[in-house]
Amino acid sequence: MTRIKKTAWYGQPCVIVVLLLLLSGCGGEPETESPGLSGEITISEAWARPAALGRVTAVYLRGENGSTEADTLISVSSDVAVLSEMHESYEQEGGMAGMREVTSVPLPPAATIVMEPGGLHVMLMQLRQALNPGDEIVLTLHFARSGEMDIPVIVREP
Amino acid sequence: MVRQQVLFMKEMNDEKCATVQSVQQYRSSRMNWLLRNTVLALALLLVTGCGGEVRDDYNDSSFELVDQNGEAVHFPGDFHGDLLMMGFVYTNCPDICGFITANLKKVYQEAQSGSDVTYVLVTFDPERDTPEVLREYAEAFGMDASPFRFLTGEPEVIEEMMERVGVRTQISYTSEGDDGRVNYLLNHSDKILLINRSGQLVMEYGGSMTPVDILLEDLQKLMP
Secondary structure, eight states, X not given: OHHHHHHHHHHXXXXXXXXXXXXXXXXXXXXXXXXXXXXXXXXXXXXXXXXXXXXXXXXXXXXXXXXXXXXXXXEEEOTTEEEEEEEXXXXXXXXXXXXXXXXXXEEOTTXXXXXXXXXXXXXXXXXXXXXXXXXXXXXXXXXXXXXXXXXXXXXXXX | OHHHHHHHHHXXXXXXXXXXXXXXXXXXXXXXXXXXXXXXXXXXXXXHSTTOOOOEEGXXXXXXXXXXXXXXXXXXXXXTTSEEEEEEEOTTOTTHHHHHHHHHXXXXXXXXXXXXXXXXXXXXXXXXXXXXXXXXXHHHTTOOSTTEEEEEOOHHHHHHHHHHHTOOEEEEEEEEXXXXXXXXXXXXXXXXXXEOTTSEEEEEEETTXXXXXXXXXXXXXXXX
16 A cells, blocks of 8 residues: 555656646647657748849759658749759769759658759749849749648849 | 989988088088079979969960950950950859859959959850840849950851860750740850960869869969
């Protein structure tokens, strides 16, 4: 009996601590999320090079998958361009540089993709408007799981 | 040469061990040794340092080009007397070529140099990159004024020039827009050249991958 009473005496604060942890932790995120994940895809640092009307520009950005489910960026679009594609620059032997279309960009759980000069980027071709430093345009990212996401892109010099 | 120096030093050590009368001779020999090695070091610096080595001489050619304002330009003749930093781009390439273009602008901004450096970008896609297109491209990069010049020309002239400066291109990709226009991409050499005031190649770089600091350092070695 004594042993049982002792256990109950230590058990009470433990239950309170667990309850406090449940109330204060994780900000109400679904239980399936790992600690530190936002639970969604977030895009930041999106910028585009200035370009003239009818010409071509590149968009660079950083994307983070804050959920525990994999997603895939399957296409991009923008009202400011006739053609919007994902491309990747690469170096070949003999100092040759090339660029190829990328049809999808996988975004595993908790992963980050970085589109930056000399690598992966969005190509906006046959621009319907000139892009001047300070302008802001909208780029739509199409994800296989998360659907469409409109993001603001600042036009600036590198 | 190293072997000779070792022998010479050995001789000096022998002298050092000689009589008091030979101290004067030793001092004289030591001075000669220092003088000789200083001259050798300076000669080595002149040969290897300061970007002085000439890798190619473009004066066996003359290419009739046109700049973004429609003015006729002859390379290399019209640039004699100027240091040239020359990149090769096409305006439908916003990534690598944008990188090369921006690199030249950064070198200019960092150099804060005098008036004898010209930053030139030559297109290897003259069919699409007309002077007007180059002017718009230059304006978009904020490079539509001296000391920047964007050059194009007749396709056969550009082809000859690219061959002369070792820039290769190859169509790699085509796509068609909703309006039926066909767009194509090129694989191309990624290159920036540093050319001295006499139209001679001094240094060649990976155009998009070379840190601006290195371009700047080599350029400044050629400045007065």
